[in-house]
Amino acid sequence: MTADALEALDRRHLIHPHQRDSRSERHVIVRGEGCLVWDARGTELLDATGGANWLCQVGHGRREIADAAAEQLARLEYFTSFDVYSNDKSILLAARLAELAPAGLDRVFFTNGGSEGVDTAIKAARLFHHRRGEPERTWLLARRMGYHGATYGSGTATGFDGMQHAVGPNLPHVEKLTPPHPYRAEFYDGQDPTDFLVAELRQTIERIGAHRIAAMIGEPVMAGGGVITPPPDYWPAVREVLDEHRILLIADEVVTAFGRTGSWFDSERRGMRPDLVVTAKGLTSGYVPLGAVLLGDRIADALTGGDGFFHGHTYFGHAVACAVGLANLDLIEREGLLVNATRIGDWFREGLAAAADLPVVGDVRVEGATAGIELVSDRDTREPIMAAEVAAEIREAHQVVVRDYGNTIVLSPPLVLDEEQAARTTGAATEVLSRLAPDGQITGGH
Known part of the structure; x- marks a missing residue:
């Protein structure tokens, strides 16, 4: 044609x-x-x-990844991973991710991409608090100029006005904070950016009520905002405030993970110490859709206990996608x-x-x-x-x-x-x- x-x-x-x-x-x-x-x-x-x-x-057109996909397609293209079922490639990829992830993030929930992963993380954070007897913790803190996706949950967390139009994502209980953008000194009223942002965070928590806030979400480096690197003391200071109020921190590493900024995970070197990490994109280099939410035992056990985590999609842990993920991570490491x-x-x-x-x-x-x-x-x-x-x-x-x-x-x-x-x-x-x-x-x- x-x-x-x-x-x-x-x-x-x-x-x-x-x-x-x-x-x-x-x-x-x-x-x-x-x-x-x-x-x-x-x-x-x-x-x-x-x-x-x-x-x-x-890079494009890698024969190694095509071969891995073809081999897996011929062996097993798909079988459900719901309930007690699994497949070998999803198990191996989950274990590999646990090895690479920041310490303590040993559990994996697979998704089809970043937006779905952010939705999963928000849902998990709220359910975690609910299971621990704090159902009123439903609020999410995000940041203007942050990009987290385009579904209703992730799109509401996204800090661009165009995503929150009349019929678009507008879920309740999401508060947007000032971004850490040192070049835009006008954001901070002449103050040190980190001092301004930490004070704003404390004031926001006091206004909403710490007992009503489930989590804060942020990219280690704001990608869609224009490659915005926070001051070195920003994330450690934010983490300290969140810890004081038992608010979870979700690191959106959909862009930054798997080598984009020179390390497997960027949140670790920024001092974020996240409770959940959302990944996608570089996990398979885009050869097939796949994402993964990483979390620790404390949150995972709360989700799977009781009535369980009633969440997931048909293609969770898709065997071919996970085979591609493994081949992709091998190439990143080997080369x-x-x-x-x-x-x-x-x-x-x-x-x-x-x-x-x-x-x-x-x-x-x-x-x-x-x-x-x-x-x-x-x-x-x-x-x-x-x-x-x-x-x-x-x-x-x-x-x-x-x-x-x-x-x-x-x-x-x-x-x-x-x-x-x-x-x-x-x-x-x-x-x-x-x-x-x-x-x-x-x-x-x-």
């Missing part, structure tokens, strides 16, 4: 996430290898986004991709040094194999420039795919990116940004 025909069928039949009718163009990707993908017109594109969703850690994520970060810092000096660039933030370039029309006022047209120009002028998140250009490539590809990525971004005017218009062009 021709590219024109595929694009026409797409426009006629598919409703895309985040779709707007004002954008009618389509880019139909049909093949991938490493950090490269090809569209239906034969155009080669450098994927500097990990599949545009932060997830393809081991040293955690170390390479750190190298990528070094290449990004070096390659974006020139971009950081441009007047339209307010801040450049790098965490492992991820970078955020925040665009502003004025460095003093920090007035944002929306990044969508910049991302499109980088793709069209240089055949490099990047993501736009509000006024931030985000790079989150597969962890197999090499130095030459990193230079191509940062060079493309810098060239386009050098043509970006403070009014948001791009001069010149492809």
